[in-house]
Amino acid sequence: MGKAPCCDKTKVRRGPWSPEEDILLINFAQKHGTGGNWMTLPQKAGLRRCGKSCRLRWMNYLRPDIKHGGYTEEEGYIISTLYKTIGSKWSIIASHLPGRTDNDVKNYWNTKLKKKVTTIAEDTEASQTPTPAIDHSIDQSKTFISELLNDLNEVSSKSSPGQESSNINIPDWFAYENGEMNTLLWELGFASSSDTSMQEIGDHIGGDSSMASIGSLWSFSETMPQSSATNELYI
DNA sequence: AAGTTGGTCAACCGCAGGTGC
DNA sequence: CGCACCTGCGGTTGACCAACT
Numbered sequence: 001m002g003k004a005p006c007c008d009k010t011k012v013r014r015g016p017w018s019p020e021e022d023i024l025l026i027n028f029a030q031k032h033g034t035g036g037n038w039m040t041l042p043q044k045a046g047l048r049r050c051g052k053s054c055r056l057r058w059m060n061y062l063r064p065d066i067k068h069g070g071y072t073e074e075e076g077y078i079i080s081t082l083y084k085t086i087g088s089k090w091s092i093i094a095s096h097l098p099g100r101t102d103n104d105v106k107n108y109w110n111t112k113l114k115k116k117v118t119t120i121a122e123d124t125e126a127s128q129t130p131t132p133a134i135d136h137s138i139d140q141s142k143t144f145i146s147e148l149l150n151d152l153n154e155v156s157s158k159s160s161p162g163q164e165s166s167n168i169n170i171p172d173w174f175a176y177e178n179g180e181m182n183t184l185l186w187e188l189g190f191a192s193s194s195d196t197s198m199q200e201i202g203d204h205i206g207g208d209s210s211m212a213s214i215g216s217l218w219s220f221s222e223t224m225p226q227s228s229a230t231n232e233l234y235i
Numbered sequence: 236a237a238g239t240t241g242g243t244c245a246a247c248c249g250c251a252g253g254t255g256c
Numbered sequence: 257c258g259c260a261c262c263t264g265c266g267g268t269t270g271a272c273c274a275a276c277t
Contacts, residue, residue: 015271038262053247055264057245060245088266089266091264091266108244110243110244111244
């Protein structure tokens with residue numbers, strides 16, 4: 001048995017939203033919030049739209065905290081780095097960029113960054129010299145890594161409940177001494193210099209850069225498409 | 236000036252996962 | 257436990273616009 005469609009497509013409006021429709025949705029959201037049922041919202045709000053369409057319009061465009069366009073170099077860098085690290089998990093990537101939506105981030109990557117990154121990769125390959133990363137403060141890098149680890153740990157715990165860290169294959173990079181790790185972090189642009197240590201990062205994360213947290217990260221990363229560059233995936 | 240091409244981005248589609256009955 | 261419904265997500269499409277020929 002096929003899945004029932006979410007709405008009758010012959011009875012709902014489709015395509016671009018008119019200003020009038022936007023106003024109806026905004027007014028309804030301001031009065032009643034959007035926490036209820038999206039499927040019944042259109043009727044209550046007086047909209048001839050599918051609930052999914054209303055949700056998408058609100059989440060991606062009408063929310064008051066949304067930023068449109070004007071991506072900074074910093075944001076572009078974060079998107080590129082996260083994409084290399086976790087792949088097309090747009091919602092996770094967007095959660096690291098206040099005011100940005102998954103759709104917006106995805107569009108920005110597909111239309112601008114993908115080409116840029118490909119070009120840089122080709123240039124780098126041609127010249128055999130690493131492309132210098134954008135300069136970041138150590139604090140920014142630590143915060144960034146800490147948040148990323150939290151997110152990945154959360155996803156990992158959901159995707160493989162009960163998995164013991166002892167059963168996890170520890171990647172090569174984990175065996176790195178601080179020196180190699182520093183270099184790796186620097187190469188990936190997580191640090192502005194080579195003086196960020198795993199201990200510092202561990203302290204920042206909460207005094208625990210142990211096998212368990214790193215291991216859960218690895219168990220998560222095992223489900224990810226592997227990068228051709230061996231050191232890109234594992235942070 | 237008209238036609239073509241390429242870039243951008245809002246919106247749609249289908250699927251997966253969560254939840255309640 | 258199985259089903260139906262709802263939400264969220266990622267991939268894709270298509271309309272619009274600017275740049276180019």
